[in-house]
Amino acid sequence: xxxxxxxxxxxxxxxxxxxxxxxxxxxxxxxxxxxxxxxxxxxxxxxxxxxxxxxxxxxxxxxxxxxxxxxxxxxxxxxxxxxxxxxxxxxxxxxxxxxxxxxxxxxxxxxxxxxxxxxxxxxxxxxxxxxxxxxxxxxxxxxxxxxxxxxxxxxxxxxxxxxxxxxxxxxxxxxxxxxxxxxxxxxxxxxxxxxxxxxxxxxxxxxxxxxxxxxxxxxxxxxxxxxxxxxxxxxxxxxxxxxxxxxx
Ligand SMILES: Nc1ncnc2c1ncn2[C@@H]1O[C@H](COP(=O)(O)OP(=O)(O)O)[C@@H](O)[C@H]1O
Ligand SMILES: [Mg+2]
Numbered sequence: 001x002x003x004x005x006x007x008x009x010x011x012x013x014x015x016x017x018x019x020x021x022x023x024x025x026x027x028x029x030x031x032x033x034x035x036x037x038x039x040x041x042x043x044x045x046x047x048x049x050x051x052x053x054x055x056x057x058x059x060x061x062x063x064x065x066x067x068x069x070x071x072x073x074x075x076x077x078x079x080x081x082x083x084x085x086x087x088x089x090x091x092x093x094x095x096x097x098x099x100x101x102x103x104x105x106x107x108x109x110x111x112x113x114x115x116x117x118x119x120x121x122x123x124x125x126x127x128x129x130x131x132x133x134x135x136x137x138x139x140x141x142x143x144x145x146x147x148x149x150x151x152x153x154x155x156x157x158x159x160x161x162x163x164x165x166x167x168x169x170x171x172x173x174x175x176x177x178x179x180x181x182x183x184x185x186x187x188x189x190x191x192x193x194x195x196x197x198x199x200x201x202x203x204x205x206x207x208x209x210x211x212x213x214x215x216x217x218x219x220x221x222x223x224x225x226x227x228x229x230x231x232x233x234x235x236x237x238x239x240x241x242x243x244x245x246x247x248x
Pocket of ligand 1: 018029049051052053054055056057130230
C-alpha cells in the first residue's frame with residue numbers, strides 16, 4: 001500500500017441527500033462521508049445492507065452524481081495534480097468530469113450493463129474505442145485471465161450471468177484505468193461463481209496496482225487479505241431522516 005503518496009480520493013463532509021418533500025421536515029435519506037482518504041493501490045470494500053447508500057457513494061466517486069455539499073472532494077488519478085471535483089461540479093464542467101471518468105475510471109455494474117447488440121469483444125473494446133486508443137492485445141490478455149476467451153464473439157444474451165460479469169470486469173479494465181469501481185459485481189451470480197469472480201477481480205486489481213472500491217451487501221473479505229480495507233459504516237435515524245455514514 002502506497003500510503004506515502006497523495007491520495008487518489010479525499011472527501012471531507014461529503015453529503016448527498018435523497019429527500020422526500022414533506023412540509024419543511026427533512027425526510028428521506030442522507031449519505032454522509034465525514035472523512036475518507038483512498039490511496040493508490042488500495043482495495044476498499046463498502047459493506048452494508050441494501051438501501052444504505054453504497055451505489056450513491058460509488059456514483060459520487062465515479063463523478064457521475066453531483067454532491068450536495070462537501071468541504072473537500074478531490075480526485076488525483078495517477079501522478080497528476082489533484083482535481084477539485086467540487087469546482088468542476090459547481091462550474092458545471094461536465095466535459096472535464098466526463099473526460100476524467102472515461103479515461104481514469106472503470107465501472108463494473110451489478111448486472112454487467114453490457115450493450116446487448118455488441119459482442120463481448122466489442123463491449124470490452126468500447127472504452128478504448130471511445131478514447132481513440134488501440135487496445136492492442138489487452139482484450140485477449142484480459143479474456144484469458146478471466147477465462148472468457150471462447151466467449152469473445154458471443155453477444156451478452158448468449159452468455160451465462162457469471163460470464164457476463166467476467167466480460168463486464170474486462171470491459172472496466174481494458175483501457176487501463178487507475179481506479180475500478182464495482183457495484184455488487186457478484187450479487188446476481190451463484191455463490192460458487194461469486195467466490196471465483198471476486199478472487200479474479202481482486203487478483204487483477206492487486207497485480208496491476210489499480211485502486212478499487214467494491215460495494216457488497218454480503219461479502220466480508222478474509223482478514224488475511226492484504227490491502228483490503230472495509231469502510232466504517234453507521235446508520236443514524238434523525239426523525240424521518242435516515243443518515244448513512246461511511247468513513248475510514
Ligand atoms: N435517484 C434516486 N432518487 C431518489 N432516491 C434515491 C435515488 N437513488 C437512490 N435513492 C435512495 O437512496 C438510498 C440509498 O440508495 P442506494 O445508494 O441505491 O443504496 P444501496 O446501493 O446501498 O442499496 C435509498 O433510500 C434509495 O431509495
Ligand atoms: Mg446499490
